[in-house]
Amino acid sequence: MPVVHLLDYVAGNVRSLANAIEKVGYTIEWVRTPKDVENADRLILPGVGHFGHCLSQFAEGRYLGPIRKHIEAGKPFLGICVGLQALFEGSEESPTTPGLSLIPERLSRFDDRDKSVPHIGWNSAVLVTRQAGDQSFYGLHDGSKYYYVHSYAVPYRRGLLESAGWTVATAKYGNEEFVGAIGRNNVLATQFHPEKSGVPGLRLLKAFLQGRQWASAVPNVSHEPGRGLTRRIIACLDVRTNDDGDLVVTKGDHYDVRAKAGTAAAGRVRNLGKPVDMARKYYEQGADEITFLNITSFRNCPLADLPMLEILRRTAETVFVPLTVGGGIRETVDADGSKVSALKVATMYFESGADKVSIGSDAILAAIEYYRSGRRLSGRTAIETISAAYGIQAVVVSIDPKRVYVHSSSDTEHRTIKTSHPGPHGEMYCWYQCTAMGGRESVDLDVRQLVEAVEAMGAGEILLNCIDKDGSNTGFDLELIQEVKRCIKIPVIASSGAGIPVHFAEVFQKTDADAALGAGMFHRGEYTVEEVKHHLIKEGLAVRIVEDVI
Numbered sequence: 001m002p003v004v005h006l007l008d009y010v011a012g013n014v015r016s017l018a019n020a021i022e023k024v025g026y027t028i029e030w031v032r033t034p035k036d037v038e039n040a041d042r043l044i045l046p047g048v049g050h051f052g053h054c055l056s057q058f059a060e061g062r063y064l065g066p067i068r069k070h071i072e073a074g075k076p077f078l079g080i081c082v083g084l085q086a087l088f089e090g091s092e093e094s095p096t097t098p099g100l101s102l103i104p105e106r107l108s109r110f111d112d113r114d115k116s117v118p119h120i121g122w123n124s125a126v127l128v129t130r131q132a133g134d135q136s137f138y139g140l141h142d143g144s145k146y147y148y149v150h151s152y153a154v155p156y157r158r159g160l161l162e163s164a165g166w167t168v169a170t171a172k173y174g175n176e177e178f179v180g181a182i183g184r185n186n187v188l189a190t191q192f193h194p195e196k197s198g199v200p201g202l203r204l205l206k207a208f209l210q211g212r213q214w215a216s217a218v219p220n221v222s223h224e225p226g227r228g229l230t231r232r233i234i235a236c237l238d239v240r241t242n243d244d245g246d247l248v249v250t251k252g253d254h255y256d257v258r259a260k261a262g263t264a265a266a267g268r269v270r271n272l273g274k275p276v277d278m279a280r281k282y283y284e285q286g287a288d289e290i291t292f293l294n295i296t297s298f299r300n301c302p303l304a305d306l307p308m309l310e311i312l313r314r315t316a317e318t319v320f321v322p323l324t325v326g327g328g329i330r331e332t333v334d335a336d337g338s339k340v341s342a343l344k345v346a347t348m349y350f351e352s353g354a355d356k357v358s359i360g361s362d363a364i365l366a367a368i369e370y371y372r373s374g375r376r377l378s379g380r381t382a383i384e385t386i387s388a389a390y391g392i393q394a395v396v397v398s399i400d401p402k403r404v405y406v407h408s409s410s411d412t413e414h415r416t417i418k419t420s421h422p423g424p425h426g427e428m429y430c431w432y433q434c435t436a437m438g439g440r441e442s443v444d445l446d447v448r449q450l451v452e453a454v455e456a457m458g459a460g461e462i463l464l465n466c467i468d469k470d471g472s473n474t475g476f477d478l479e480l481i482q483e484v485k486r487c488i489k490i491p492v493i494a495s496s497g498a499g500i501p502v503h504f505a506e507v508f509q510k511t512d513a514d515a516a517l518g519a520g521m522f523h524r525g526e527y528t529v530e531e532v533k534h535h536l537i538k539e540g541l542a543v544r545i546v547e548d549v550i
Contacts, residue, residue: 001027004209005040008032009057015353016316016323017046017080020195023320024206024550037066041075042209047082049391051107051152052094054082068100074186078208081150084182084189093152103161103182107152115174116491116514118151118393118460122230122288122544125169125180125192129162136217138188139203140169140181145230145544146192146200147322149355149393153178153191172227183213196322196355198283199547206550230542231508232515233529234289234493235282235522239275239308247307249273249523250295272523276314282522283319285529286546290319291463291517293358293398294327295438309352316353325349326358326398326463330382342382343389350390358396358463359383361436364443367453377457387458392490397459400439401432401447401480402467414446417483432480439467447480448487455488462488463517466496471520473499481511493517501527501535508541 004021008014008030018028021044031037045067047054058064071077079087088099091107110117122145127137148171156170156177164184171180171191181190188208194201207215237249249272272278279290292315294308312325329349331342346357359382366381377384387395405423409416414431422428432447451462464484466477476497484492491514494507498518507516521527533543 001025002209003027003029004042004044005029005031005036006044007037007046007063009061009063013048013316013323013350013353013355014046015313015351016320016355017044017195019317019353020202020205020320021209024202024209026209034062034066037063037070040070042078043067043070043075044078044080045083045086046080047086048149048394049082049389050093051082051085051091051099052097053389055086055094055097055099058086064100068102071102071187076208076211077187078205079187079189080195081191081193084179084191085152085154087182087187087189088154091152102187103164103166105154105157105161107154109152110173110176112489117489118149118491119153119173119229120149120393120461120491120514121232122146122197123148123171123173123180123192124227125171125190126227128156128158128168128170135214136207137167137169138181138183138213139200139207139215141200141217144200144547145197146171146180146190146194147196147198148180148192149322150191151392155179173229188213195320198320198544199550202320203550226542228542230288230544231504231536232288232493233286233504233532233536233543234291234515234517235279235287235529236291236293236495236517236519237275237278237523238293238295238519239311240295247275247311249275249278275311278523279315279323280318282529283321284546286533286544287321287529288515288544289322289324290315291324291326291358294325306348309348312349312352312354322355323353324356324358324396325354326360326396329357329359329386330362341385343385346382346386346390346394350394356394356396356461357386358398359386359459360398360400360438363397363399363454363459364434364436364445364450366457367445367450368443370453370457371449375453375456381457383454383457383459387460392458392460395459396461396463396493397451397454398463398465399447399450400435400465400467401450402435402439402442403430404433405430415448417479419479421479432483435467439470447484451484451488455490460490461514462490462492464492464495469497472497473521475499475503476507476511476513476516478507478510481507481513485512491515499526501532504532505536505539505541508536509539 004026087102089101126142166184169181194204242248405427406429416429416431434445434450476494493515494513495517504516536543
């Protein structure tokens, strides 16, 4: 197979990019020294996280000069995410850090006054100018959607880049139009992640590697959602060992994963399928992300042999959408007695194929200390160390609140809401108490306190569960979701309670949720992800539709 050179540095999940390249018929040659860049024909520069951190890594490794020479020599070059940003002069994210300055423009942060930041999800890449005829630029299609995850972007100024010979494709987030992809001669760069963009992303990678800058347009997709961000549907798989010692997907009822009395499997862990097979099934149905939550404690298992690492590796070989993993992302002690930092644990997951890690109980402890110290950041928490190394978009905080009813807001020091769903004794107010250890331990912290603390620490997204709704199939807790959205600027994933497609439409129509997660209704085969999306389309909501032509 033909070879492509891929720069190997601290770039998060490069394993998925390697899998995608191999999927379209190419072999990876890893670039580990500047000399390797000189020997490369096709060069791909991936990157996630902080502009300053990534560019400093390039500079310290003495890669910037060889990369510039590779481009000037006319050899094929693809930059992804921060790999695109590196081509520009610099970024507001790190004002004193210079880029390669191939393009005289700078990146700025999205305005968060009217939308969540980071910008996470599936958006367009629409060509601004075209060649004569029905031609596609590296396989890009106006009706396709691509996966973006970033807080900084290059604002699009009509005609400026084009006057320098660049072909530009743009996306819109709120009222802001920005550069989604850019190319000229031997150079192609994307703000989105093609390796996480399903078939449209694989199509772009294949076109680049084959040198097909312009080609006949791909067939139209079955449904074109228009420009802008789509509604994300996430499939969640709770993974643990069952009573026979096998890793299975299970589902709790108010966090209890054992079958109820009166059923054939009474008292046993519910076994709903194999994790890798189910993840692939949901990918094929159109899930926009897959989340694995490891709810088993492998106390006697060396970290390097954690079963979840193998699940991620195998899933990433065939699933080309973002993968999140949660459970055990904290400082720990390995089986040999050595201490392992939360950052090291997260790195192992990223290297195995994860794009994001989800932190649970450790976030509770960090928030308590944050308020105890007068809202001072220590710089040592799992959230802070991981987001500093990989970017805030790589850190999800999963929270498990429950309702505490009171007759009056003056009955508690915690922030209350007036509810439309009175308590068991007619209480018209409630507050949301946070819990730890999978809902088993209640803490003196309300949901607003927790989300504001973890946002300050560097979390990029909230996975908002609800103990009261878990396994109920009665719909999401809309009041909880909107309460959290009022408190923070980062994206919020609605979770717990979905039982029918209508619930997904309801959460997007009645709250500002950025994404919605489903589990049991998918695992039991009651509805597919595709059926949920078709219902959203009928309700006038934009979604990503699966494509099958690379």
